[in-house]
Amino acid sequence: MQLYYHPGNASMAPHLLLQEIGQPFELKYVDRDRGEHRSPEYLRLNPNGRIPVLVDGELVLYESAAICLHLADRFPEARLAPPPGTAQRARLYQWMLWLSNTLQAMLLHWFYPERMVDSGDAAAAAQVRAQAEEQIQQMLQLLDAQVAASGGDWLLGADYGIADAFTLMLCRWTRNFDRPAREFPHLGPYLQRLLARPAVGRMFEAEGLQAPLV
Known part of the structure; x- marks a missing residue:
């Protein structure tokens, strides 16, 4: 997995959860000061030009809350969310x-x-x-x-x-x-x-x- 992040940005919550889960992941720094979140390469991942983006195999996911929910479902053994349907x-x-x-x-x-x-x-x-x-x-x-x-x-x-x-x-x-x-x-x-x-x-x-x- 790769998390595109900027320090202190909305990527913080997904980053924290990845640290909690303990599975291997790679942090991909996005330099906002240089406008990298508006670059063609980044916009292919997130056309909104916002941080974060999570790449999990073939899945490319943006919106911090959606990434958090995905991580909870992806790693149920980490017990980061109650069971679905409850x-x-x-x-x-x-x-x-x-x-x-x-x-x-x-x-x-x-x-x-x-x-x-x-x-x-x-x-x-x-x-x-x-x-x-x-x-x-x-x-x-x-x-x-x-x-x-x-x-x-x-x-x-x-x-x-x-x-x-x-x-x-x-x-x-x-x-x-x-x-x-x-x-x-x-x-x-x-x-x-x-x-x-x-x-x-x-x-x-x-x-x-x-x-x-x-």
Whole structure:
């Protein structure tokens, strides 16, 4: 398997899961600063020009959440997701879609507010970013409440899984906010439990990421 990644990007959650699974894989660095994600070679893998892409034999897969779900199904022995057809699996789908479609989407508005306004309108972009951060704070409160109510150490209870990898990635993206995820009463200790996992440490080391990690 090959994972096309950029440090700290949306490839982080799939990279973490590959570290957890322990099967051989190759990291393929995509230099965003040089526009490699827009190169003809990369666009043949992902016509959206976004990172990550997973190549698994004949399968070429993009969208971080889809890659995470695929890895859970591809390696059931890693126990990264509940069995298909169970209520727990349905709950996993709910949270993976919420994380990717709601929280991640709003985080992208914070990072790239200029995409939502007329070119060169700095004041409008600043307003978009401010509104996005306000919405993200409300979403982090919901996430904090879910951790508190889970009945275990992890987002969905006693078992660590793909939703935790995805949550770590998105919470890291808030590390420079006025109130980052680590300052919420339940998310803070939860993120420290995640950072204590050996696979998380290997992922951060491989990507060369520095403190603050979350």
